[in-house]
Amino acid sequence: MTQKLPLNPNQWRPEYHFSPSEGWLNDPNGLVYCDGVYHMFYQAGEHRRRWDHATSEDLLSWSEQGTKIQDTQSVQSFSGGAVVDRGDTADFGENTLVFTYTGHHDDGTEDQRLAYSTDIGDTVRTYNANPIIESATGDFRDPNAFWYEPDASWRMVVSRVEGTRDRPAGIEVYSSDNLRDWAYESTYRDTDGEEWECPSLFELPVERTAESRWVMIVSSIENCSVEYHIGHFNGTEFVAEDVILADYGYDFYAAQNWENPPRHGELVVSWMNNWAYADNGPNPGWRGVMTIPRTIALHNVNGDVKVHQYPAAEVARMRKNVITDLSQETVVPDENPLEQVDIGNRTLDIVATVDPRNADTVEFRVCEGRTQASSIVYDTVNEELHFDRTNAGAFFDNDAYGTTSMPLKLREDGTVKLRILIDRCSVELFANDGRRTMTNLVYPDRESTGVSFSSEGGAAEVERLMVYGLETS
Structure with missing residues (x-):
């Protein structure tokens, strides 16, 4: 690979993909839609990670809103998700945005933490009783919560990248009534020994049928790629019936879906880069781009359920x-x-x-x-x-x-x-x-x-x- 910097630092700045005005960007975090606005938090800080924030009404033109979850002298703020707590289950107030994220300690241990916003993301407070899931080990990260309608409570998926004496490697499932207290339910294990991170889990209908499937998104660390695991979820365990590579390019990683989307289908976005060369790519004062948001849908193809992906409808309006x-x-x-x-x-x-x-x-x-x-x-x-x-x-x-x-x-x-x-x-x-x-x-x-x-x-x-x-x- 060779690097030739442009005379103009904005020569490669995208027109309709999000990039930071300056500095570093990697994983999308805390994707949530609320009151007509798409919120995208993301990993910022090249050497110490924090959550920065951007908003958009059309998924194409983004406004930066600054840093919302800081790193501290001993704990960085790693990836996670967001939900709208409509029923005030966490006792922070109705329609509070609640964020789950990983605290990465300087000694390498990782635990799961909570933050919240009562003003639709303008200000974000960290929960004063963090961590919500304690841990004495590393490689345990990326919590992503969602509402589980059948029993009107919360579920969360977290990646245990490497197994411990007590827990196997895989995607762990937790349950909660209040977003603050979590109980371990199960681990979705990888039988091939892949290391996964950045999980999401949601249900989608199979188009033109009466069926539905659950989709678990994971990022494969070894291949720096994203997989869609298609299967069934009963509130406790996820069981896959098929695994589909999400993208065949080199620059689609750490994908996450928007919570509370305003329309049919799931909206997904990913970091458009690859850890094999992300640290060495052109650096005109800003580094990192998100993919175009894409809608994913499930179709029955000759008896098998497959994923189809489309650019967000807003692209055609440009x-x-x-x-x-x-x-x-x-x-x-x-x-x-x-x-x-x-x-x-x-x-x-x-x-x-x-x-x-x-x-x-x-x-x-x-x-x-x-x-x-x-x-x-x-x-x-x-x-x-x-x-x-x-x-x-x-x-x-x-x-x-x-x-x-x-x-x-x-x-x-x-x-x-x-x-x-x-x-x-x-x-x-x-x-x-x-x-x-x-x-x-x-x-x-x-x-x-x-x-x-x-x-x-x-x-x-x-x-x-x-x-x-x-x-x-």
Whole structure:
């Protein structure tokens, strides 16, 4: 990897993804919606973690609200979640925002703590009887509470990354009537020995059926990736029936869902980075970006329940102009139907439906300049989608993190459908109506704004290709 800093520190600052005005950002924390406002707390402080706060009414334009849970001389404030205590079960007042988080002590031990806000996040107080779950060991973190309607009480999931003499590694489930006193219920164990953190647990309907499933989100430390575990929860134990990789890119980690979402489906956001290189990436005075919030839904696919993921609906509202609109266009090798199109935008929403026909590969090149491009290739022979950022600009070159792939079968009509979201430092792919996703950082030069399309080994047909310029209001 190589690093080339821009002359302008905002060259790569995203237009519609959240990034801090200055300093460090990693895990999203305390995601909660209340009174028309999305709240996003997050891990700030490169060397000592604390909770900073941002708010938005549309998930795209964010206002920073400052630090809300400080670190102290001996305890850092690690990740956790948030709920709206509508019924005042914790005795802090109706509709109080209650936060659960990990206290990371300088000796390495980690315990679980509580904080709350009675003014919708303007001020946050730490609970004076912390910790709410004591611990004499480390690697025990990321508490995330939720309301369990069947018995009208609270549940919380916490990651025990490494097992102890008394408890196995896995995701622990706790119960409580008041958010302050918690009882251990069970551990959802990983039989393959993976180390997990950043858990969430929620129920979703299976679209167009009378069924539902519970979804547990975990982040795999070893692979720096996110998994959706699909299964059943009875209030005490979670049992999985399938595990799905959430994203096939390198930069989707520590995902968390919004508590109390205002609409059908769950909204999820993640840190767009990777611990393999996060500490070494370009540092123009701010470091860290969140992914676009995405809606996740469950679908019955040939008898199996699968996750589909879509960009939040608000993204489409940013479409300010149609840069190009192609339909029913045959493309032969060495031909680029976008050659005469002046893209000129660094923020794009590309929606394409392509029939590969007899082509071996079809390729989109985005963030393209004279010598740069991010390459998106569909391989019809192996039914795979490849992403290559080895020539995408600063930092990433031909190393282990330069290319990635994901399995992707053609749709029933023989086409592949892609939605490609481009911001100044990222490319996010949603393939075949959200069946697969891929998220990657890129650091192109400012003038690398081109988009091209080509086929190899035969002709392909562009059934529809729309390129929209995006702009936040």
